[in-house]
Amino acid sequence: MSTIDGVDDGTVRELLATPRVWAVVGCSPRPDRDSHRIAALLRSRGNTIVPIHPQAEEILGERAYPTLAAAREDHAIDVVDVFRRSEEAGVHVDEAAQIGASAAWLQLGVIDVAAAERGRAAGLTVVMNRCPAIEYPRLAL
Numbered sequence: 114m115s116t117i118d119g120v121d122d123g124t125v126r127e128l129l130a131t132p133r134v135w136a137v138v139g140c141s142p143r144p145d146r147d148s149h150r151i152a153a154l155l156r157s158r159g160n161t162i163v164p165i166h167p168q169a170e171e172i173l174g175e176r177a178y179p180t181l182a183a184a185r186e187d188h189a190i191d192v193v194d195v196f197r198r199s200e201e202a203g204v205h206v207d208e209a210a211q212i213g214a215s216a217a218w219l220q221l222g223v224i225d226v227a228a229a230e231r232g233r234a235a236g237l238t239v240v241m242n243r244c245p246a247i248e249y250p251r252l253a254l
Contacts, residue, residue, distance in 0.1 A: 118219075118229065118239065118240055118241035118242060118243065120238070120239070120240050120241075122252060124238060124240075125240060125243070125248055125252065126252045126254065128192065128216055128218070128238065128240065129158070129245060129248060129249060129252065129254055130254055132158070132159040132160050132161075133160055133161070133191035133192050134160070134161045134163060134188055134189060134190050134191045134192070135152075135155050135160050135161070135162055135163065135190075135191065135192045135193075135194050135218075136163040136164075136165055136178075136181055136184055136188070136190045136192070136193050136194065136214070137151070137152045137155070137162060137163065137164055137165060137194045137196065138165040138181065138193060138194065138195045138196060138197060138205050139165065139166065139195065139196035139197045140152050140162075140164035140165060140166050140169075140172050140173075140177070140196065141166070141172070141196075142166065142169045142171075142172045142177075147196065147220075147244075148196035148220075149172065149173070150246070151194070151196075151220070151244065151245055151246060152164060152172070152173055152194075153173055154245060154246055154249075155194070155245060156173065158249070158254075161188070162175055163175065163178065163184045163188050163190060164176075164177040164178070165177070165178055165179070165180065165181060165184060166178075166179070167179040167180070180208075181193060181205065181208045181209070181212050182208065182211075182212065185212040185213075189213075190209075190212060190213075190214050191214060191215050191216065192214060192215070192216045192217070192218055193205060193206070193208070193209035193212075193214050193216070193217045193218070194218045194220065195217065195218065195219045195220060195223055196220050196223070197223065198223070199219075199222070199223050199224050199225050200225075202219050202223050202225045202228055203225045203227065203228030203231070205217070206219070206225070206228040206229065206231060206232040206237070206239065207228070207231060207232075207235075209232065209237055210231075210232060210235035210236065210237055214237065215236075215237065215238060216237055216238040216239070216240065217229075217232050217237050217238075217239050217240070218239075218240045218243070218245075219239070219240065219241040219242065219243075220242075220243070220244055221242060221243060221244040221247070222242065223241065223242065224241055224242050225241070226241075229241050
């Protein structure tokens with residue numbers, strides 16, 4: 114599959130098949146929002162979810178943090194899942210590298226090629242313009 118992110122299916126499969134700690138940036142407390150549903154999906158697949166939302170105290174029964182840096186004080190974060198506009202996503206890719214995450218996942222429609230290049234240069238796996246809800250069944254996980 115040719116994608117804008119250039120990430121092969123094996124890499125995506127490995128990220129989704131192995132339980133990890135996912136910080137969900139822009140995770141909404143509203144159950145009708147995609148970020149809330151995807152966080153719930155990731156958790157149902159055995160991942161630990163760390164919601165990042167500046168005004169929420171709790172989402173999906175988990176303590177919410179205002180920033181990735183604040184969450185990093187309590188969690189070793191593996192994947193930073195970004196539910197922000199494309200023009201706001203780059204700062205979170207940079208933060209992912211700063212907090213020692215191994216991957217940044219930019220959700221469907223979130224595209225920042227320069228941020229992806231910076232992230233990869235910093236050692237991150239960067240998945241861009243994809244959604245786990247689509248990738249799980251597509252990869253038969």
